Amino acid sequence: MQKVFELNHPLVQHHLTHLRSKETAPHIFRAQIRRLAILLAAEATRDLPLKPEVIETPLVEMEGVVLDVRIGLVPILRAGLGMTDALLDLLPAAEVWHLGFYRDEETLQPVEYYQKFSSNPPDLVFVLDPMLATGGSACAGIQRVKDWGAGEIRMLSIIAAPEGIATVREEHPDVKIYVCKIDEELNDDAYILPGLGDAGDRIFNTLG
Numbered sequence: 001m002q003k004v005f006e007l008n009h010p011l012v013q014h015h016l017t018h019l020r021s022k023e024t025a026p027h028i029f030r031a032q033i034r035r036l037a038i039l040l041a042a043e044a045t046r047d048l049p050l051k052p053e054v055i056e057t058p059l060v061e062m063e064g065v066v067l068d069v070r071i072g073l074v075p076i077l078r079a080g081l082g083m084t085d086a087l088l089d090l091l092p093a094a095e096v097w098h099l100g101f102y103r104d105e106e107t108l109q110p111v112e113y114y115q116k117f118s119s120n121p122p123d124l125v126f127v128l129d130p131m132l133a134t135g136g137s138a139c140a141g142i143q144r145v146k147d148w149g150a151g152e153i154r155m156l157s158i159i160a161a162p163e164g165i166a167t168v169r170e171e172h173p174d175v176k177i178y179v180c181k182i183d184e185e186l187n188d189d190a191y192i193l194p195g196l197g198d199a200g201d202r203i204f205n206t207l208g
C-alpha cells in the first residue's frame with residue numbers, strides 16, 4: 001500500500017514558489033502555508049469514511065452523506081499552528097490537541113516542552129508540521145500520539161527532506177505521509193535545501 005503521497009498539482013507548485021522566496025513577508029508566508037495546507041488536507045482526507053444522513057432540501061427529502069470518523073489535529077508547536085486553521089476550515093468538527101517540540105541546535109534532537117491530550121484519543125489523527133527535516137520531531141510526535149492510543153495517524157508536512165521521509169518510514173512504517181514537496185537534501189545544519197528557512201520564525205516573524 002502506498003504510504004508517501006507527494007502532491008504534484010500546479011497550484012501547489014505555484015504557491016510553494018511564493019512560500020519559499022526570502023522576499024515573502026510574514027503575513028503572505030502565513031497565507032501561503034494556509035493555502036498549501038488546504039491542498040494537502042484535500043489529499044489526506046480523500047478516503048475518509050462516510051455514513052448516510054437524510055436531510056430535506058427546500059424541495060425534497062434526500063439521503064446525503066457525512067463524515068463518519070472522529071478526527072484529531074495535532075499541530076507540533078510552533079510551526080504546526082500555521083496549518084491548523086486551514087484544516088479546521090475543512091474539518092470544523094475536528095478536535096485540536098497540542099504537542100510542543102523544539103529542535104536542539106547542537107544535537108538536532110527534538111526537545112519536548114508541551115503536551116495536551118485527553119483521556120479519549122480520536123479515531124484518526126493528523127499530525128501537522130510544515131517541515132520534515134531529519135524526521136526527529138515528526139517521529140517523536142507520532143510516538144506520543146501512538147502512546148495516546150489514536151486509531152490511525154497521518155503526517156502532513158509542506159516540505160520534507162528525503163532523509164526525514166526515510167526516518168519516519170523506518171520508525172513508523174504504518175503512518176501515511178502527505179507532503180507538498182520532497183526537496184533535495186539537508187545541509188550541514190540539517191536545514192532543508194532548497195527549503196524555505198526556519199518555518200516557525202517566518203510564520204511568527206521572529207527572525208530578529
Ligand code: PRP
Pocket residue numbers: 076077078079080101102103104108110129130131132133134135136137138164190198199200201
Ligand atoms: C522545526 C519544524 C519541525 C522541526 C523539523 O521546528 O517546525 O518541528 O524543526 O526538524 P526535524 O525534522 O529535524 O526534527 P523548530 O524546532 O525550529 O521549532 P519551532 O517550530 O518552534 O520554530
Ligand code: URA
Pocket residue numbers: 131133190191192193195196197198199200
Ligand atoms: N526546521 C525548519 O523550520 N526548517 C528546516 O529547513 C529544517 C528544520
